[in-house]
Amino acid sequence: MTNTSFVLLAILLGFVVTWIPRVAPFVLVKYRGLSDIVVHFLKYLPVTILFALTLSSLFSSKVGHLPKLNGWEALASLPTLFVAIRTKNLLYAVLTGIVSLALMRLIF
Secondary structure: OOHHHHHHHHHHHHHHHHHHHHHHHHHHHHHHOOOHHHHHHHOOHHHHHHHHHHHHHHEEOOOOOOOEEOHHHHHHHHHHHHHHHHHOOHHHHHHHHHHHHHHHHHHO
């Protein structure tokens, strides 16, 4: 096997390996559908992802030390939390967080 054919085979196999896990769920859902439990679970996924991203930005960590709270991000999270609880809308919460942190960085 020559180098060129080996590289082409590696690219083709890489394509197949990454394509199957991305397309297979759509094909399975189209013909089989999802159970009510899975649909109920998937409704919480955006909130969970947003919470994980928010929590990871509130703290900074170094190896061998306890996590340290980032002050400006923590202050910006307060109006964001208020808007999220009040409106129950992720878009409004994200926009409030972006604007409040931008204003704090502009002022201070």
